[in-house]
Amino acid sequence: xxxxxxxxxxxxxxxxxxxxxxxxxxxxxxxxxxxxxxxxxxxxxxxxxxxxxxxxxxxxxxxxxxxxxxxxxxxxxxxxxxxxxxxxxxxxxxxxxxxxxxxxxxxxxxxxxxxxxxxxxxxxxxxxxxxxxxxxxxxxxxxxxxxxxxxxxxxxxxxxxxxxxxxxxxxxxxxxxxxxxxxxxxxxxxxxxxxxxxxxxxxxx
Amino acid sequence: xxxxxxxxxxxxxxxxxxxxxxxxxxxxxxxxxxxxxxxxxxxxxxxxxxxxxxxxxxxxxxxxxxxxxxxxxxxxxxxxxxxxxxxxxxxxxxxxxxxxxxxxxxxxxxxxxxxxxxxxxxxxxxxxxxxxxxxxxxxxxxxxxxxxxxxxxxxxxxxxxxxxxxxxxxxxxxxxxxxxxxxxxxxxxxxxxxxxxxxxxxxxx
DNA sequence: TTATAATTCCTAACGGCGTTAACTATGACG
DNA sequence: CGTCATAGTTAACGCCGTTAGGAATTATAA
Numbered sequence: 475x476x477x478x479x480x481x482x483x484x485x486x487x488x489x490x491x492x493x494x495x496x497x498x499x500x501x502x503x504x505x506x507x508x509x510x511x512x513x514x515x516x517x518x519x520x521x522x523x524x525x526x527x528x529x530x531x532x533x534x535x536x537x538x539x540x541x542x543x544x545x546x547x548x549x550x551x552x553x554x555x556x557x558x559x560x561x562x563x564x565x566x567x568x569x570x571x572x573x574x575x576x577x578x579x580x581x582x583x584x585x586x587x588x589x590x591x592x593x594x595x596x597x598x599x600x601x602x603x604x605x606x607x608x609x610x611x612x613x614x615x616x617x618x619x620x621x622x623x624x625x626x627x628x629x630x631x632x633x634x635x636x637x638x639x640x641x642x643x644x645x646x647x648x649x650x651x652x653x654x655x656x657x658x659x660x661x662x663x664x665x666x667x668x669x670x671x672x673x674x675x676x677x678x679x
Numbered sequence: 680x681x682x683x684x685x686x687x688x689x690x691x692x693x694x695x696x697x698x699x700x701x702x703x704x705x706x707x708x709x710x711x712x713x714x715x716x717x718x719x720x721x722x723x724x725x726x727x728x729x730x731x732x733x734x735x736x737x738x739x740x741x742x743x744x745x746x747x748x749x750x751x752x753x754x755x756x757x758x759x760x761x762x763x764x765x766x767x768x769x770x771x772x773x774x775x776x777x778x779x780x781x782x783x784x785x786x787x788x789x790x791x792x793x794x795x796x797x798x799x800x801x802x803x804x805x806x807x808x809x810x811x812x813x814x815x816x817x818x819x820x821x822x823x824x825x826x827x828x829x830x831x832x833x834x835x836x837x838x839x840x841x842x843x844x845x846x847x848x849x850x851x852x853x854x855x856x857x858x859x860x861x862x863x864x865x866x867x868x869x870x871x872x873x874x875x876x877x878x879x880x881x882x883x884x
Numbered sequence: 885t886t887a888t889a890a891t892t893c894c895t896a897a898c899g900g901c902g903t904t905a906a907c908t909a910t911g912a913c914g
Numbered sequence: 915c916g917t918c919a920t921a922g923t924t925a926a927c928g929c930c931g932t933t934a935g936g937a938a939t940t941a942t943a944a
Contacts, residue, residue: 481891481941510931520894522933531931582792591849628851629842629863636841637834644796646833658834661870662863668873669866686912686920715902725923727904736902 489527491517493537504579539589540597542580546573550604559615562608567634567655574638575648618670633658694732696722698742709784744794745802747785751778755809764820767813772860779843780853823875838863
């Protein structure tokens with residue numbers, strides 16, 4: 475076994491430790507404490523070492539954003555196991571807001587305008603895909619034909635973010651925001667069912 | 680006329696010039712360029728002078744946030760002149776998103792988690808009050824009795840913010856976001872009309 | 885084994901940030 | 915005219931992200 479593989483393994487390991495340290499600082503002390511020097515201290519290195527693993531701070535933060543979306547994705551998948559299509563939607567809404575409440579600083583960087591818009595869209599894609607799947611199965615279950623599916627998804631996604639923001643910006647408590655999100659989702663879905671030209675369930679069913 | 684009043688007037692004047700300079704830097708070059716030294720240079724003073732008018736940078740930024748909400752309020756009042764109650768609501772939605780698109784950096788600081796939550800809520804109150812008035816007149820016009828009025832307002836406010844954020848975070852263009860906001864509002868209002876126990880218009884009308 | 889090459893890691897430093905201290909003028913008031 | 919407050923300055927402190935340069939360690943080749 476060549477030593478180069480071990481070296482690469484060690485490199486990858488330190489890189490991972492840096493990410494974990496950064497994540498820990500962010501979640502426990504907030505974005506203001508997330509400095510290169512602080513992270514380096516926590517992994518027992520000097521600051522410049524960080525730059526052997528990340529081009530700059532933004533690149534490191536992007537890793538945290540990606541991690542946050544993976545975490546959110548796993549919680550979404552869990553909530554998506556709810557069999558009832560309607561409850562599944564409200565549970566996703568509740569889960570989204572809960573995530574923002576349980577990981578406020580992570581949620582903050584996940585939606586920080588400072589991180590590149592393209593990158594943010596890229597890492598958020600899998601989570602949005604889950605939302606798309608859920609909306610698809612919901613509309614199928616209710617024989618609702620959405621005029622514009624992507625538009626409907628964007629509305630849901632934006633609404634969830636907005637109501638979660640009410641919580642993490644301090645306008646309302648997280649419990650209330652969860653309830654708001656559920657109600658908002660219910661109302662929107664009801665609206666979509668209503669505006670569909672009242673076609674009674676087709677004969678095939 | 681004592682000289683002290685002139686001095687006070689001069690003080691107030693430079694204070695105002697500082698705010699205007701800060702606003703100009705923010706709107707034209709973004710939040711990264713908004714530094715004390717830069718603002719001081721623009722008003723042709725040295726940096727410490729700023730601290731004779733504001734306790735710290737946060738206090739100055741708060742003035743910008745307040746200004747932003749005043750501006751938004753005036754645009755809201757304008758949109759609120761629309762006579763049709765339903766169109767009035769969608770116009771508010773569209774106007775909110777348009778504001779975010781036309782003043783992206785201002786919109787950013789207005790919803791910056793770094794500014795104190797209480798202060799932010801305080802300066803945003805008048806704008807939300809307009810939304811409340813509009814929702815009241817809408818529900819009156821349609822004989823809709825909202826189960827929880829404040830909750831309905833919070834949902835609308837959160838939804839508007841969320842969809843506007845889709846635009847300023849780069850997920851969708853501003854034109855599309857405006858359309859999304861209108862559609863979202865229409866759908867929510869339709870949902871509220873629908874879920875109201877279908878009481879035909881009472882005899883009094 | 886030893887000379888050479890590569891890699892790792894550190895200290896020191898740069899420029900910029902928010903902010904404060906200490907000092908110098910300038911203009912008002914007894 | 916002397917005194918005193920006030921406005922304004924420069925210099926500095928301790929942070930920040932980031933880079934340069936060198937020392938020490940480790941791998942490779944003769």
